[in-house]
Amino acid sequence: MPEPVFTPMPDKPDHPALELEVLDRWARERTFERLREQNRGGPRFSFIDGPITANNAMGVHHAWGRTLKDVFQRYKALRGFDERYQNGFDCQGLWVEVEVERSLGLNSKREIEEYGLAEFTQRCKERVAKFAEVITDQSRRLGMWMDWDNDYYTFSDTNIEYIWRFLAAVYERGWLYMGHRSTQWCPRCGTSLSQHEQAGEGNYLELVHPSLYVRFPLKGREGEALVVWTTTPWTLPANVAAAVKPDAEYGLVDGGWVALARYPDAKPERVVRGEELVGLEYEGPFDDLAPQEGVVHRVIPWDEVSLDEGTGIVHIAPGAGTEDFELSRVHDLPVLVPIDEAGRFYPGYGWLEGLSTEEAEKPIIGRLREEGLLLEAGTVEHRYPVCWRCRTPLVFRVVDDWLIAVEEIRERLIDQNQSVAWTPSFYSKRMDDWLRNMDDWNISRKRYFGLPLPIYPCGCGTVTVIGSRNELEERAVRGLDQLQELHRPWIDNVTVRCKGCGEEVQRIPEVGDAWLDAGIVPLSTLGWQNPQWVEHGYGSGAATGLTGADLPDHAYWEKWFPADWISESREQIRLWFYSISFMAVTLVDRLPYRSVLAYERVRDETGREMHKSWGNAIEASEAFEQMGADVVRFLFCAQTPSQNINFGYGPANEVKRRLLTLWNSIKFFVDYANVEAFEPRTSVETPNLQLLDRCLRARTDRFLADVEREYERYWTPGVVELFEAYVDDLSNWYIRRSRRRFWNGDAAALQTLWEALVAAVRAIAPVMPFLADSLWGVLRAGEMEDSVFLAGWPESGEPDVDLLQEVAEVRRVVELGRQARAGSGLKLRQPLRQMVVFGAPLAERHRQEIAEELRVREVRFESGAVAHVRMKPNLPQLGPRLGPKLPAIRRALDESRYELDGDDVIVEGEHLGPHEVIRERIPESEGWIVASDGDVSVELDPALDAQLLLEGRVLDLIHTLNTMRKEAGLELTDRIVVTLPESQADLLAHADWIKHETLAVSVRADGGELAIAKA
């Protein structure tokens, strides 16, 4: 036997095995490098990667974004675009610190300092290096094509210097200031956290806290007290005031003042408006504590006092709450900060000293009870904020933080956001909302491994902000010799000369918000304002040896900025999208991106959040190995990005099943093409095309044009949907209808099918690069490129609209025919005598095809005949409107006493709209079955006779024999001998037909049971 033209395929793909083979081949044949060479100098498509934190292995949720990034970079490459393919790693900040602390068994800032800052920094860097490698391997396995030796690392000195430059610019404009304010504080991490870090929905837990009702006795009013409610007993020692709502009614109930709105059934002895209580003084609950000395506790007015919970009187501790702190400014209240960085009571708080906020609950409740101040002690379960990084419940402290004022840039950001193309489009509004509501940007963290803030305050009042390493070296007084990189502890040892008075000043110890690191990337990685290209210049400082990335020059930045497109998860609106926007608009007055694709979250297949501890999390590597990377990618691409995806093995198996349609179609082609030793033509026009072939070609043109449109609008669900519909048409229409031609080795059919399959593979290649390139390898012929990714985007002809309309009408008629058949209760293989089609003139020249498809001997076409329609009132619509007139209308419709006015019906003087009447087709002949859809309908004659019944049995037999052939493992070309049971001898009347359909050389009817044998 000659070598087959096409490599024979197994029954189904082994995705992971196939993918590893393709990865191997890509590496061997330098496919990606060749693609880049091919596109170099072409039109540019600028994509900027939002950095992935190199702190842990990838989770499946990372695979969503990385899939989308790869899909569109591959698509653009197919279209000949030159691209950068630079991957980014985020490297510093609380993420890395907390994991390193865990791995070293450290659990407080004191323990880190004892461990040693230089050592700690070293461990952090090692962790980043390790996980950058892990993530790189996983990303390659996912099929992500990136320039893996030239990643950017946000902890490089180059990146840090760019941020310094930004901070210097911000300072110049007067936006950088030190704020003394109340902030959310993590007692474990020992730092304040910013609004954007904490804004995620996940940063709350349902927690149980004490619920206390406490009396504050009023001075000079014997037997009267204010009643307050609190869930944070630890704040009571810092109490300085109590707030009432001035216009609310308060009543004295059992010696305690409460808002009457909260106690509607109470019988107060006295009722006053809140404003009448304002100014009264009371005895604080813990006046004997030293910090309380001299504090005059009084009642203050506050419009925001809630009447939905508590007592309507709010205890105010400005050192332990944000709103409390704001009130202290208005009413000039003392600010007592009771707890230190670690959330423990300061010395001076006597019996509370050293206790954590939780440990203090019991003694505080005990004291209140002893003093007779506790009215009620219970518990409450409520949503409470926890640290986004370590999940410790947060407290409030008043601290000094460095902030960037946002007021002056807010409008500019909102303005510029109007010109960004967001996908899905409503995320644009989300961005607007964030920009409208953002507070000043808290950029300082009291931590260790992070961007060193280049801020050097001086006693003379001048703040020196260093904008570059050069400037640092110029102004340095000492410490330069030991400065191995721009990180703590080394940077802390460099002192500089104050710009104001020339005195030696020290850096503040704080490090920067990690979103500064990622936010500068559109400037730092592209070489903004860098005078000269520096080879490997980006890999400086902590990044030395980790990457070969260059620091390009300004001309390069001009070429590649802004990004044409970026893509990250929706929560990056308040994080990365925000920080890159803020920093770029500050420095260059321009947003760093033109369009964005954002997506939601990954859930498990039942819709629950994935958690390791719940046992429902799936590791990314496990998913790639078990499902196959293509299947993972397909799942993500099929998902509407504005909704969470339910990810798991169930959906993955469903995708595998769906992908078999393409696989089976190609296998079908390969099997028959090999029988004929068919060789596809890649350039010459194919002779002898039939109508069905021309229809498929038109369908292919339409498909390619449509799918291109979906890629162009960054909409993968559209791509997937079009692909599946196309493959379905290909398999369930074209191949089914053309089986006999393949059987006969019809070259035009083989050629047409081959072209369509190649188109399908090329169009889906960005989504499923492995399967597509593997199938391309199966189908490729002649001079075709060795990879689908080197072949460019397929050119589509102008779709033949008339032909497509014709095909659509045929499919509609067939669909109605199937409905009618289903209504008859007869099985599909039973031939029927006749069918009449109304209102589908375009389908008429496909009469033969329709007849075969529906197993109806004769199909007649007639123009739409109104006489066959029966009108009935649509009761739910008409009932309310016409009520008592209905019976008359029904009768008139029944007796055909109506007139048509376009789509409307005029009956009994009433004008009925198209939705107010139901049009029911009645068959032309008694007993026929009708199916209709709009103005197309079919009528099917279900009557059988002996001849039709016999043909039905023959078709059953043919089906059974072909199944037996398959089960016996026969080749498509093998001939067989058929033996029928004697009882079925009547089927021999159709012996030739049976032989032809089953490749039998003889059919006998002398056996005991049905059997086949190889001839």
Ligand SMILES: [Zn+2]
């Ligand atoms: Zn924390």
Ligand SMILES: [Zn+2]
């Ligand atoms: Zn000074």
